[in-house]
Amino acid sequence: DAKTTQPPSMDCAEGRAANLPCNHSTISGNEYVYWYRQIHSQGPQYIIHGLKNNETNEMASLIITEDRKSSTLILPHATLRDTAVYYCIVHLFYNQGGKLIFGQGTELSVKP
Amino acid sequence: DTEVTQTPKHLVMGMTNKKSLKCEQHMGHRAMYWYKQKAKKPPELMFVYSYEKLSINESVPSRFSPECPNSSLLNLHLHALQPEDSALYLCASSPRAPGNYGYTFGSGTRLTVV
Numbered sequence: 001d002a003k004t005t006q007p008p009s010m011d012c013a014e015g016r017a018a019n020l021p022c023n024h025s026t027i028s029g030n031e032y033v034y035w036y037r038q039i040h041s042q043g044p045q046y047i048i049h050g051l052k053n054n055e056t057n058e059m060a061s062l063i064i065t066e067d068r069k070s071s072t073l074i075l076p077h078a079t080l081r082d083t084a085v086y087y088c089i090v091h092l093f094y095n096q097g098g099k100l101i102f103g104q105g106t107e108l109s110v111k112p
Numbered sequence: 113d114t115e116v117t118q119t120p121k122h123l124v125m126g127m128t129n130k131k132s133l134k135c136e137q138h139m140g141h142r143a144m145y146w147y148k149q150k151a152k153k154p155p156e157l158m159f160v161y162s163y164e165k166l167s168i169n170e171s172v173p174s175r176f177s178p179e180c181p182n183s184s185l186l187n188l189h190l191h192a193l194q195p196e197d198s199a200l201y202l203c204a205s206s207p208r209a210p211g212n213y214g215y216t217f218g219s220g221t222r223l224t225v226v
Contacts (some may be wrong), residue, residue, distance in 0.1 A: 017199055034214055043202050043217035044155065045117075087154065099168060100145070100204075101155035 004088045009107045012082075018075040022088030025033050025069040031092050033064060034100070035073045037084040044087065044102075047073065078110045116222030116224050118218035122126045127193060127224055133221045135186040141216070142184040145179060147202040149220070155202055161186060193225045 005023040014019040024033065048055055048062045050071070055062045055087040061074040075082055087105040092098060116137045125131045135144065143162045147155040160168035161180040175197075177189040186203055200220045 034223075036214070041200070041220075041222075043219045044215075046214035046216065049214055090225075098143075098206075099157055099160065100206075101157060105154060 004090055004103045006086075006103065006106045008104065009109070011079050011109050011111060012075075012078045014080060014090075014110055014112050015077055018078040018082065018108060018110070019085050020073040020075075020088075020108065021070065022072070023070045024088070024090045027068050027090050028092070031090050033062065033068075033071050034089045034091055035060070035062065036087045036089065037082075037083040038087070038105075039081075047086075078108075080110050080112065082108065083110045084108060090100075114216065116203055116205055116216050116218035118201075118221050120221060121219070122222045122224075124224045124226060125190065125193065127195070128197070130189070132190065133188040133201055133203075133223075135218055136184055137205045137206065137216070138184055139207070140183075141205035141207055142166075142174075142183060143206045144180065145204040145215070146186070146188055147180045147204065147217075149200040149202060153200075159181065159188075190223075193223075194225050198223055199226045 019076040032049050032051050035047040038044045048057055048060050050062045050064050074096045085105040085107050089104050091100050119134045131143040144159050148158050157170050158172045159178045164180045167208040175192050179187040200222050202220045204215045204216045206215045
């Protein structure tokens with residue numbers, strides 16, 4: 001699976017949009033971009049994933065560049081509960097099993 | 113049921129003990145995973161089971177022994193562990209297709225080896 005590069009930490013004011021970038025310049029055509037987050041001492045939580053098109057769900061939006069070499073996770077109205085480590089993972093989805101490999105992630109701090 | 117349940121939540125064991133971690137899911141997922149996470153580090157993949165068969169072992173020491181008795185249950189048997197094996201052990205499962213929810217993780221077992 002392709003490697004990803006994320007800033008180690010970011011701050012965001014409560015109520016503002018949090019934009020978390022991720023570079024994945026070696027991504028191949030059939031690899032998905034996944035985002036997970038991990039709140040302290042809990043298991044990782046799935047947020048969103050995409051292949052080519054931008055995606056939105058009740059938690060976040062995922063913007064993937066046209067060349068697919070980078071993406072941005074957007075939390076539209078960050079709250080204090082969004083403080084967590086956010087992982088961007090590029091993953092070739094296997095049917096029933098594969099290797100979801102975590103990088104170092106971005107530690108997002110949402111401040112009042 | 114959209115959860116992965118791990119028991120126990122906390123475990124303290126001596127270096128000569130034998131213990132087991134349990135993971136259960138009822139989402140019909142046929143792939144299940146064990147991850148190990150040290151403090152301030154990302155989760156590291158240990159094992160992958162696909163259709164109850166071990167498909168990936170990431171060169172994990174033999175003192176960790178996984179078992180998948182059926183499609184809903186995954187165990188991790190522990191024997192003769194070292195203090196450096198103290199960590200959060202996470203179980204996950206994944207669906208047949210990327211679908212809408214990705215991989216589902218349990219909340220983990222916090223293991224302390226004394």
